[in-house]
Amino acid sequence: MINKKRLVNTFKDLVKIDSISRDEKKVADYIIKKLKKLKLKYKIDNSNKKTGSNTGNIIVYKNYNSKQGVYLLSSHMDTVVPGINIKPITKKKYITSAGNTILGADDKSGLAIIIELLETLVEKKIPHLNIEVAITTCEEIGLLGAKFLDYKLLKSKSGIVLDSTSPDRLVIKGPSSDYFSIEVNGIEAHSGINPEKGISSIKVAAEIINKINIGRLSKGTTLNIGKIDGGSAINIVPGKTTILSEIRSHDESKIKKILDKIKKDILKIEHKYKKTNKKFSIKFKKNRIYDSINISKNEQVVKRILKASKKINYLTSTVETGGGADANFFVKNGIKTVNLGTGMREFHTINEKLILDEFFTSAEIIYNFFTDV
Ligand SMILES: [Zn+2]
Incomplete structure (x- = not known):
């Protein structure tokens, strides 16, 4: 006792x-x-x-x-x-x-x-x-x-x-847990004088987020977009926006499948904007938090x-x-x-x-x- x-x-x-x-x-x-x-x-x-x-x-x-x-x-x-x-x-x-x-x-x-x-x-x-x-x-x-x-x-x-x-x-x-970030490198431009020269990273980030399912995806799998960081001023077409997220699952193969789909969607979006400006890019980074x-x-x-x-x-x-x-x-x-x-x-x-x-x-x-x- x-x-x-x-x-x-x-x-x-x-x-x-x-x-x-x-x-x-x-x-x-x-x-x-x-x-x-x-x-x-x-x-x-x-x-x-x-x-x-x-x-x-x-x-x-x-x-x-x-x-x-x-x-x-x-x-x-x-x-x-x-x-x-x-x-x-x-x-x-x-x-x-x-x-x-x-x-x-x-x-x-x-x-x-x-x-x-x-x-x-x-x-x-x-x-x-x-x-x-x-x-x-x-x-x-x-x-x-x-x-x-x-x-x-x-x-x-x-x-x-x-x-x-x-x-x-x-x-x-x-569950296992992965941290992942998506960095959208848009093209900065003056928002009033030549907006057509810019590619808004915030708008592209929204397009990406739209493609990602969040919350409880299935019994043992969850995904959260936890933080977004982007833009520098209201009169500048935003150059850089970063989306920070985590995914957890009891099933390793589900994490892979979901992240693979996200990467594929990102590639498509990147390809589309690269046609207008070659300097445009999207970087995907993933890190294991724990097994x-x-x-x-x-x-x-x-x-x-x-x-x-x-x-x-x-x-x-x-x-x-x-x-x-x-x-x-x-x-x-x-x-x-x-x-x-x-x-x-x-x-x-x-x-x-x-x-x-x-x-x-x-x-x-x-x-x-x-x-x-
Ligand atoms: Zn504790």
Whole structure:
């Protein structure tokens, strides 16, 4: 059994420490202080050189010479904005912010559960699975901490990320995600004196956008045109316009098919305008953000979590998500990782909440998981 009061206090301590992405050092210091007190072995990797954060990821080791193997447990330290000077307000059933900031339950609820697990295990000296903890930076800005983590520091072949809504959900499947940009290089001209010499990149961008389907394209596939940037002044036929988009799918072949069609449409449009002016061009660029995850229900880590949940008469079910998390990079690096909810709701908004019952349940499940030897 975990200490609920201590768990809540740790959570409140954590959210009161500002840690917008790339500025996680103060939270890292708080955690390291706890680790030193518990006499646990830890390392800090050099990912900050690539992520631009003021700290690396923290890796913690808690061994018990278990023959059942070693499992990874992970949460991220950074939060989104507005996340400065957060004041947690405790209501009967949940904790929320004062209303002018997020709460930061995403993902400090996960961090608090990890710290509580370590404190309980050190205190009780009971047998447990070997544990590796990865406390990451920069999750909210493209999973950068997990992307650039020093995987040589980890031996785990499977693991759990605590970074989702309710503990009745265990995410085992998530989409791949690609970022793509379309840069329309039109021809600038004076809008009043010789507009016929120009090709408006904004107008061509509209033509391209018209050809792209957005929103939910099928069950596991979504596309979003998220940002458009173009033109320089109202009296100039716009020279350059850029469209920024993302596509996600559980099915790699669908991403390819949809992007191929977009590229084909772009080529046609480019060809049409090139006839008027050879300098006209459209550039398409694509980048992988993260790869999909698809963990089998038969994996030990999945079975063990469902068992740990059943032990407290709670029902956790496996689900798919449309989102990405550090788990995507752990999977890419050979660690079969699932994502368990911690009780957070409406995260990334000023209405963010942490449902206390679910928070305790999630912590109990994690405790049961690691003490089932
Ligand atoms: Zn998160």
